Amino acid sequence: SAVISQKPSRDICQRGTSLTIQCQVDSQVTMMFWYRQQPGQSLTLIATANQGSEATYESGFVIDKFPISRPNLTFSTLTVSNMSPEDSSIYLCSVLGGRTTDTQYFGPGTRLTVL
Amino acid sequence: GESVGLHLPTLSVQEGDNSIINCAYSNSASDYFIWYKQESGKGPQFIIDIRSNMDKRQGQRVTVLLNKTVKHLSLQIAATQPGDSAVYFCAENSLSGYSTLTFGKGTMLLVSP
Numbered sequence: 001s002a003v004i005s006q007k008p009s010r011d012i013c014q015r016g017t018s019l020t021i022q023c024q025v026d027s028q029v030t031m032m033f034w035y036r037q038q039p040g041q042s043l044t045l046i047a048t049a050n051q052g053s054e055a056t057y058e059s060g061f062v063i064d065k066f067p068i069s070r071p072n073l074t075f076s077t078l079t080v081s082n083m084s085p086e087d088s089s090i091y092l093c094s095v096l097g098g099r100t101t102d103t104q105y106f107g108p109g110t111r112l113t114v115l
Numbered sequence: 116g117e118s119v120g121l122h123l124p125t126l127s128v129q130e131g132d133n134s135i136i137n138c139a140y141s142n143s144a145s146d147y148f149i150w151y152k153q154e155s156g157k158g159p160q161f162i163i164d165i166r167s168n169m170d171k172r173q174g175q176r177v178t179v180l181l182n183k184t185v186k187h188l189s190l191q192i193a194a195t196q197p198g199d200s201a202v203y204f205c206a207e208n209s210l211s212g213y214s215t216l217t218f219g220k221g222t223m224l225l226v227s228p
Contacts, residue, residue: 001161033215040123042204043159043218058215092158102147102208104216106158 002027002095004107012113013083020079021110023093028073031096033104034066038089046091049076083114123202125223134192134226138205138219143186145207149216150179150190154201162190162203192224200226 003026013019023032032049046066047055055068070076080087090111094104128134140148146167151159165172165179165188172179178191188205205219 004158042221043216045215045217048215103149103161103164104206105161106151109158111156 001103001105002029004093004095004105006091006093006107006110008110009108010111010113012115014115015084017083018079018081019083019112020077021091021093021112023076023078023107025074025095029095030073032070032076033094033096034068034076034078035092035094035106036089037092037109043092046078049078049093080112083112085114088112088114123221123223125225127225127227128195130195130197130226130228132195134195134199134224136190136192136203136222136224138188138190138222140186140188140205140207140217140219142207142209142217143183144209145217147208148179148181148188149206149208150177150188151204151206152199152201153204153221159204195224195226197226197228200224 005024007022034046035043036046037043045058046061047057047068049055049068049070051070051073065081067079090109092106092109094106096104149164150162152162153159163174163177163179165181170181176193180189192199202221202223204221206216208216
């Protein structure tokens with residue numbers, strides 16, 4: 001499977017600020033995704049990061065709140081904008097592609113706490 | 116690390132027992148299913164997958180069973196070890212369409228020595 005890293009691994013932020021999370025993969029992949037995992041909950045897909053075009057957002061998530069970039073086939077960023085305490089979650093990127101085409105593999109996650 | 120299992124159903128077993136974790140999926144069009152293991156402070160780790168043309172698949176110490184009639188998936192772990200303690204999620208996907216995963220609620224497995 002691809003090796004996926006995320007930066008930062010955790011952060012504590014103030015209300016109203018923004019945080020950009022980076023996801024780096026060690027090989028070119030066809031698709032990258034961003035998920036949110038609220039405390040004690042399952043994973044919810046935020047959006048699919050498309051290379052060279054705008055991300056595809058799931059219901060309940062909008063570009064103004066969660067802008068996403070994907071400049072190439074190995075890197076993506078997710079920004080959590082104008083944060084509130086309700087944004088405190090684990091944010092995870094995943095990838096599809098590389099050696100396998102059907103299975104998603106996940107990064108270690110970014111643990112965000114908003115005060 | 117931060118716990119991911121605060122509000123999840125919990126299965127407690129003794130070391131050496133066999134564990135069975137169940138999952139009901141929602142979409143009858145789903146044709147690909149994955150089990151993930153998530154340890155505290157880490158991202159989900161792929162365990163095993165199964166396609167809808169199969170009803171059983173075995174890995175190392177793990178078996179996944181699929182019952183499409185009742186839309187039910189189970190993960191069996193043989194000779195459970197303390198290192199198996201984690202939250203387990205099932206996920207479903209339709210390979211014929213837009214490739215996104217839908218995750219189940221998760222089950223926390225606690226293994227006592």
